[in-house]
Amino acid sequence: MAAARVVKQYERGVVFRxxxxxxxxxxxxxxxxxxxxxxxxxxxxxxxxxxxxxQDGITRDNVTVRVDAVIYFKVVDASDALVQVEDYRFAVSQMAQTSLRSIIGKSDLDDLLSNREKLNQGLELMIDSPAIGWGVQIDRVEIKDVSLPETMKRSMARQAEADRERRARIINADGELQASKKLAEAAEVMSDQPAALQLRLLQTVVAVAAEKNSTLVLPFPVELLRFLERAAPQAPVAAPAPTAPPAVPPAEPEKAQLPSESGRQESNTGQD
Structure with a gap:
């Protein structure tokens, strides 16, 4: 007497007699x-x-990271999946974990962050080699997330900020260099045509007045002052007026000396 069984489309039946x-x-x-x-x-x-x-691991450049992944596989030989290994799912899981730790130790941090496609291929080859004997084929392996310590995150943020600032300074310096070259060319042209400098000055004043809508003080060109100074006739210089000699104060008349008291007494005695 036989018993009936139904095998679904995505299944295969292995019979042990x-x-x-x-x-x-x-x-x-x-x-x-x-x-x-x-x-x-x-x-x-x-x-x-x-x-x-x-999985926790230390990269080749001595950075502690925590990496998780996802693996896609399928059974290609139903008989080997039941006979060659006790539990093919558990075996694939353990092989994936050990391979992931091995990949972490062989890679740099930059590779884990930016070159994941190459690491995925290497991880797939490491798992697929023993899985073939179990009747299992590894379809795809993907690294999902790489967790870094907080100190490393802050260091990478400072590094990225410094790199962006460096690029900004280089771009700014390049712009200043190009602007200086253009200004030098413009200065050469304006030196040949002085009127162009005055027109440019007037255009700048008009533009500022239109934007600010305020009272402006128009500077007077120094070149025009020098031109007027050269064009003005030179006035004759007047001779200085003769100066009178200083007045000499008149001499004071000498006062008559009066006889002293003793002289008067002597004269009186002679008369006696």
Whole structure:
């Protein structure tokens, strides 16, 4: 007496008769097995999406990181997936974790952050080599996230800020150099045509007045002052007027000396 079994479209049936594997794999649809003699094991042939737990590691440039990934695989040989390995899902998961730690140790931090496509390919090859013997094919491996310490994040932020500032200064200096060259060319042209400088000055004044709508003080060109100074006739210089000699104050008349008291007494004695 046979028992009926149904195998779905995405499954394959592996029959063990008295513990021995039968060569034929049952395809999707209706199939018959012998009760108590045959044992039918169904294997899912769909692509399986398995997340790889985050792994801590130290990169080649001595940076501690935490990396997680996701792996896509499918069974290509249902018999090997049941016979060659006890649990192919667990085996693929463990192989993915060890391979991910190995990739972290062989890579630099910049590669983990910017060159993930190459790392994904290397990780896929490391997992696919042993998985072939299990009847499993690795379809794709993707690194999802790279977690960095806070100190490293701050250092990278400062580095990025310094790099942006450096590029901004280079661009600014390049612009100043180009502007100086153009100004030098304009100065050469204006030196040949002085009227062009005056027109440019008037245009600047008009533009500022239109924008600010305020009272402006118009500077008087120095070149025009020099031109008027050269064109003006030279006036004759007047001779200085003769100066009178300084007046000599008149001499004071000498006062008559009066006889002293003793002289008067002597004269009086002679008369006596």
């Amino acid at each position: 008295l513990g021995r594997l039968k060569d034929s794999v049952r395809g999707p649809g209706f199939t018959m097995v012998v009760p108590f003699v045959d044992r039918l094991r169904k294997v899912n042939m769909q692509i399986v999406t398995m997340p790889v737990p985050a």
